[in-house]
Amino acid sequence: MFKVLTRAFKRGISEDETFEVLPEHKSSELGEILDAIWTAELRKHKNYALHRSLFRMFGAKFMCLGMCKLLEELLLMWVEIKQSFYINLFTKMVNFTIEISMKMRLACSSLMYRNTLKLSRSSVERTTVGQMVTMLTSDVGKFEQGFFLSHFVWISPIQTTLATLLLYRQIGMSALCGILFLVIFIPIQVLLGHITSIMRLKIAMRTDERVRIMNELLNGIQAIKMYCWENAFSKFIDRARKTEMNAVKMHAYLIGLLYSFEFFITRASVFISLVVYVLSGNKLAPEKIFVVTAIYNVIKPAVTIVFAMSMASLLGVNVSAKRIEEFLRKDKFISEPVGYDINKLGGIDPRDLEMRKTITEQPRIVMKDVSAKWLDVSKEITLKDLNINISSNQLVAIIGRVGSGKSSLLNVLLREMIVTKGEIDIQGRISYASQEPWFFSGTIQQNILFGEVYDKTRYESVTHVCALVSDFQLFPNGDATFVGERGRALSGGQKSRVNLARCIYRKADLYLLDDPLSAVDAKVGKHLYQKCIEKFLSDKICILVTHQLQYLKTADKIIIMKDGTIEESGTFTELQRSGLNFVKMLETIEAEIEEKESRNLGRREETKIEDTPRVEKEQSSDGVVSIQTYWSYFRAGGNLFFIIVLVLLIIVSHASAFGGDYFVAYWVNLEQFKIVQPRIAYPETIQRNTIIIIYAILISSTIASAICFCLYYARFFSRASSKLHNNMFKRLIRTTMIFFNHHSVGRILNRFAKDLFLVDEHIPMVLLEVILIGCFVFGIFLLSAIVEPWLSIPIILLFVGMYLFRRVYINTSRSLKRLESVARSPILAHMTTSLEGLATIRAFNMEKDLIEEFDRLQDVHSSSWYLYLASSRCFGFWLDICCFTFVAVAVYFMLFMSSGMNGGNIGLVITQYIGLIGSLQWGMRQWSELENQMVSVERLLEYTRLETEPQRSQKYDLPENWPNKGKVEFRDLSLRYDPNGDAVLRNISFMVEPGEKIGIVGRTGAGKSSTISALFQLYNVEGMILIDDVDITKIPLEVSRQKISIIPQEPFLFSETMRKNLDPFEEYSDEFLWKALERVEMKETVSVDANGLNLPITEGGHNLSTGQRQLICLARALIKRNRIIIMDEATANVDPYTDALIQKTIRTRFSDCTVLTVAHRLHTVMDSDKILVMRAGRVEEYDHPHVLLSNTDGFLYRLVKATGDNTFASLQKVAKMICHSADYPNISATWFIENYQAKYGSEYIMVKPLEGSNNDQ
Structure with missing residues (x-):
């Protein structure tokens, strides 16, 4: 690992240089194991099935690591410093703990995705994209954050008990008074931790709501801009963010209060123990007092912040696990529900030729008195008493009005609806084309093949009958063109035809086509019907939902739906005789109705679509996180006055704390001097009672200033987080459409979910630890230098050594953190895309393939994430070496190179250094972690600098009630999707009276939709657009769009x-x-x-x-x-x-x-x-x-x-x-x-x- 650090220090690290994920970290294996355990536990237990599953999978290793952690904490109370073997031992133990936590996250994420693909329609209706994004970012992340300190929940009481015994041996019953003060705060910390977990649940729910609104905004951003609804959605987001921030602020106040305990609990306990000890008539001896202080310093983390944070983290993990389990328990899509007799329905992998040969029966669909509904909680029956008998080689057309049940009928056949009565017998394998085309992020060819083996002959035939060949010629990369999320690079008609091609390419017996002709023009529609549906599928069962009534004459059977029932069915001739309005509906429709183009129109335009919006690869910043990023973060929390107040509170709180520590040494020296010189009379100012009062004032000042500082700090950075979000959202919603064309929804949501979560909750706490530990270390070094100037030499050496190690480490970890952030976006995009296309995925039996893709994306993320964790642990190991070496050298200096140091000062320095051993290396880790996490702040700040749409001056003179006529004129207008791209509209001019x-x-x-985009000025326009003789390219966008x-x-x-x-x-x-x-x-x-x-x-x-x-x-x-x-x-x-x-x-x-x-x-x-x-x-x-x-x-x-x-x-x-x-x-x-x-x-x-x-x- 050290070689990786040094190589990255010299030239950085890229995605190509990350290692292949370790076998034991593979998402597929972890997901499969947890899935099997979860299924078994779900049958046995109604509650806490996920908790039990995770314990069965990781519990034994986790408890073994807990015992190792207990041993480490106990050894720190009396082991000799020179036994550096323990450094290596316990560094590995920390690595194992983090590794297990990472495996939990991976396993839960994989299990969640597997269950996503099984969700029933009613469950999908109750699941928002915001919930999924929050669970995949915040909730599963709690496993890594929560379990790192979790063992202190049970180790801390053991430590406290042993510490009590050791203290009792030193100062007797006086120790119990100080310990009692500690014990009193334990239930307070537990209570605060419980309230914190409640607030964490509220935060998660409110984040779900905000992310849901953000997802809707991003998916409908073009419509929002044309409707001029930016302000309305800004209010929706602002309202959601305010409710979220109310919970975040309360959570921050509680965490701040817990952190303030670290300042004063052990100091107050020492104060109480010493005062009781002295008032009991005992003399303060250095060998006793500083042993007592050292014991309190050793158990200080366990009984203050570490215990409190471990409680809060575990409760947070519990909340997240419950949320995940609630999702996992949602109703599932049943592959073979009651009422179905399915033979190989979607159950055969098209690549498995041997299994395909097992189909011997003739394809058919038989429905007898079938009724069905969408939602399990709904009383409304959507489809009622359906009776259908369809045999092989039939083309069946389904027609009817809006809401009559046409698409619902197809969904019954796909098993997406709940059958309440009747029987369904389906023989054959199904392929399906949804009404709303579904795409995943990939090329056109990948979307057509959809996991099938490439067959050149079949592929060319399918693309021909689906009228795609000429479209491929329009794209610069043909069918290798990247379509992006939701097929954003394609027009509506192209989306429909690619969606149909996917359905047709799959070899199946039953083809369900949900209105594939509606989004194409009549010429293409006729081609699709005659070449694809009639001819290519002539030997298959084809069920066609359509509004194109001109094609009904050639259908083998026609089903007319009305109010969820079959009003009439039969052949065209039979329906003519039925006495319905059927004849009147069709008598004037010719087979060759309206077409937009024909073969005689000449060849298509030679112009390539060079400006088709393409999703760009997400870029990450390079180099050190700039000072400007830190300053912008602080400035977001308040102006210079607020920053000064924050700094003053830091100084006052730490000055009070170290003043109390120094005063103990002064008191001990004074008592020791009294013993050595008993005949000297002392002034009243230094009498024992006066000393106790001064000490009490210092401790009280520490308590008050610590609480004020931590609460003010929580308020300051909650405000910073809120302002950063507001600034980035304001720029995002006002940015140009080209930005949304080049950036996927998942990528943008990643910043508004994971990155914002880190800025809301994680970064302020890491920064607080850096500030506290930095001040603590600085105070210790200052005390050391005051007590013994010679100690400055090992201090300087320590700083130099740590700085060199950190400099090597930080370049690697920062690069890896950026790579990890970029690798996370595709995971979110894959999840959201899959949630939108469940019916298509299940109809094609592609669950396995998409699970493999999700696991692959997780593995890509894990390769950079685990390398990041490993670099952090390597850094921690060398920090431990530095710290133990420093303490050994410092002790040597005090024993052999110092003259005249009294016992109180030596005791003060040694006790402070004992606390320094853990704090310094933890502080350096957190400092490095802060810089890595500040990448999230950097990513948010990038969005605060997005280019916005033209902000034109409000000083314009418009006629009253403009426009009151409706005259529109284009003058030499050109439009570009990209400022540096070719024009898609070229100097067009026309007038509309x-x-x-x-x-x-x-x-x-040709430019039809581009003309509309120009009128709304969604992209870069050159020229003039006049409405009632007013050039709208010169007035504010919101004014013209509203009209x-x-x-x-x-x-x-x-x-x-x-x-x-x-x-x-x-x-x-x-x-x-x-x-x-x-x-x-x-x-x-x-x-x-x-x-x-x-x-x-x-x-x-x-x-x-x-x-x-x-x-x-x-x-x-x-x-x-x-x-x-x-x-x-x-x-x-x-x-x-x-x-x-x-x-x-x-x-x-x-x-x-x-x-x-x-x-x-x-x-x-x-x-x-x-x-x-x-x-x-x-x-x-x-x-x-x-x-x-x-x-x-x-x-x-x-x-x-x-x-x-x-x-x-x-x-x-x-x-x-x-x-x-x-x-x-x-x-x-x-x-x-x-x-x-x-x-x-x-x-x-x-x-x-x-x-x-x-x-x-």
């Missing part, structure tokens, strides 16, 4: 009440909000809940269906009543009814507003005043759709013409009608309603309450 309805169309990467409403493609809801989601600033009355909900037909859905507008929305809005979430976004636009409305493919993922409702609302409620619609379906924009055609970041065409369709060489003409003659004629007729109409709003709304009634029947456009399961996705 007030009240016009504009449709924006174009291929993937634009958006209905995004991916609806954003956060876990607050319905009211907060509609009106986060509480600007509108309940009546107004109810009216908005009524207009989007959500009033009944909300009103049936007893909470009304206070209806709780879960994380991500998952207790509402996708369509219902989109309707809430529409209600927000209605509430704001802005003059400019943006629809960014808002109806891409909803059913025809919700699409019709949104389109109807836009045409009627916003008839006088300017509306810009990024088109997904051509019929939604063909009645627009103008259509903006984008191509390669430029404006290709811009005019009325009728004019554009009249140009046979135009882009839009070819686009519409490719949809088929019937559709072309229909859309051209609409464009012509709207063009020659003077009453556009009424004509447009009437046409749209009639168009949808003709397609889907009157029930699809009449105002009806949304019904069905709120859980249907």
Whole structure:
């Protein structure tokens, strides 16, 4: 290890130079062992199963180490210093203790992840990302922090008992008085430790809440910026942080009070023992007094701060273990639940060809009178009395309105729902494509393969039928492009197709496709349906949830869902004869309905997507933590006055403490002089009673100043932590979007979770120990120099030796600490990503692979973490050598090189040095630990310097009620995602007159969404954007963004009440909000809940269906009543009814507003005043759709013409009608309603309450 330290001192250390994790530290092995023990204990015991499991796994070794620790503490009371063998022995013992604690953390983390993948849907609903992040950072970290001192809980009473016997032999009954004072404080410390553990639980719960809000903010940051909700979320975070800091402050005060005991408990005990001893008529003899003082100094840590901290730490470990166990006991996903007869359902690894051959039965799905619900505590039955019989080679289409139970039906087949009655017989292996595409952080190819063996032929076939080949050509690295968290590098359509490709690539018998066609344009949709679903899966069972009704004619069976039941099922012909509105829904739909592109449109743009946001590798700082970092940390706690007060309290408290110690020596010397010179008369000022009073004053001053200092210190650094968080959050929420594109959510959460936890609780305590020990050591050296100047020589040598050792050590440990911080982020990201994609993971039977990946990430983290711990222990070993050598040399100086030292002074120095042995090496360790932990402060300060969005002057002159027209103009506008990257919009210019309805169309990467981003100024823009002739690039961002409403493609809801989601600033009355909900037909859905507008929305809005979430976004636009409305493919993922409702609302409620619609379906924009055609970041065409369709060489003409003659004629007729109409709003709304009634029947456009399961996705 020393070689590693010296090599790192010379040239630093990088990630590549860390060692492979030791076999006994492998996360996989530790996780498997604990999992087996946990499973066994869970069957036996209802309570404390995790405690028992950890004890069974580590208890024997831990108790053996405890006995070694007891032996060490006892030997320190009488072993000779020269026996340095014990240094090596007990250094190893400390190493083993830390190693076991680390194994506990690894085992618990691995066990938690394994159980995460088993969570039932109801458990997922009750588990937030904030809870998971807190448990993986703070709670499991308590094992390492808590068990290091845990043995002192039982060693301290033994030490105290033995010390009492030794003291009794020295000063008799007087010793009991001092010991009694110590014993009185033991229950006080226990009580404070118990209260501390309660506060730790409160902190953990409140941290969960804050991290949960942070996770929602980071995942929805683009929507938050467009809605201009930064202030609202700042209030949410500020409220959560204040409640958290209230608990943190109380916890800090309690810990500060415990630390203050270290100042005065043993000193007061010595005082009491000596005073009683003297008042009993005894004389103070140096050989007795300093033996007594030495014994008190030896047991001082055990009965003061160490005992108190060990109690608090163990109670903290207990709280964390209970929280983890509560999570581990959550309801689990049952692989073969009651009611299922599953043959190899998802149970065969696709790489195991031999097992695959065991499937002999024909694939089928049979459901008999099946009812199911989502949550175990819910009384509402989501699906009722389902009867389905699907045999091999069938294509089954499932249709229905929002909330009708379509996605729920698929989830029953995936075993994600709770079956309350009926029987399900599934034969075959399942593959699944979720409605909301799920991605893990990796390349496109890795997301498609998802653990499967790469088969070039199959891979090329799958990417072709999923229309991905041409998309790969757009990316600089093709299918090796890194997609980042949530597939942030991909467009909505690309995400959907990669998600589908993953499903298709897996060899299975049953393919469950949850609306894969909704996020793609009609041309691509037709390709996916014909090439992929119809042809590629022709010999498989395929269940397709869809809103694309034009494809139903070719389905083998159609199931119509309504209110969680099967309203009707059968073939297309059978349903035609059924007497339903089915005929009316379909009679006008052609197989070749609207397409955005065709093969005749020419080859795609040659422009590569160079500016696709890429997640960058997290960087760590190099070199020494700067003095500026320390100063910034202190300045965060208060101004110069507060810092001066803190320093004065430090000086006063330590001056009082050492004044008392020195006065003991003075008293002993005086008593000794009285014995030697009994005939000399002494003045009254130095009489015994006077000395006792002075001593009492010094002790009282020590007690008061120590308590004041520790409490003030706790307040000071709690304030520093609070200010650091507030400053970094303010910069983060105002920083540019490019930062969020380049930094993963897990990486950012790591700073707001683990790093902030260290700054909140750990660093102040380490710094306090450094200050206390530093002052203590300085005081000892000062006393030594005063008593005997010759002692300055070994003191200087000690400082030189320790400085050299520390200098070598700190370079290594600092680098390793930074590597550890960076290695921790992927673990959190992996956990949060897995939690979001549980249904997909389980459908693909990928639990084992993801567990292996989690364990691998833990091993990467452990390699740097254990090397960091090992370097710390190596440093500690050499410090011990230095300390023992120093004491030996100092004693030699006093015995052989000093002349005239009296007994009191010698006793004072020796007793102080005995305390120095442990304190100095611990202080040096803590000093080094402080610098390593200050990396967290450094990382927080980095976020306080983030570049923010342009903060433009508030001095601007806007017309009253601006904008009151809604005119929009782009003049030579360019947009870059990265300031140093290529422009994705290139000098575009166009004008939108007030009240016009504009449709924006174009291929993937053409610049449609970038145009919207430019309007909201989310990225770097050059040129002018004018709204009502005001250049919004010159006015504050919040002013312009507040005046634009958006209905995004991916609806954003956060876990607050319905009211907060509609009106986060509480600007509108309940009546107004109810009216908005009524207009989007959500009033009944909300009103049936007893909470009304206070209806709780879960994380991500998952207790509402996708369509219902989109309707809430529409209600927000209605509430704001802005003059400019943006629809960014808002109806891409909803059913025809919700699409019709949104389109109807836009045409009627916003008839006088300017509306810009990024088109997904051509019929939604063909009645627009103008259509903006984008191509390669430029404006290709811009005019009325009728004019554009009249140009046979135009882009839009070819686009519409490719949809088929019937559709072309229909859309051209609409464009012509709207063009020659003077009453556009009424004509447009009437046409749209009639168009949808003709397609889907009157029930699809009449105002009806949304019904069905709120859980249907």
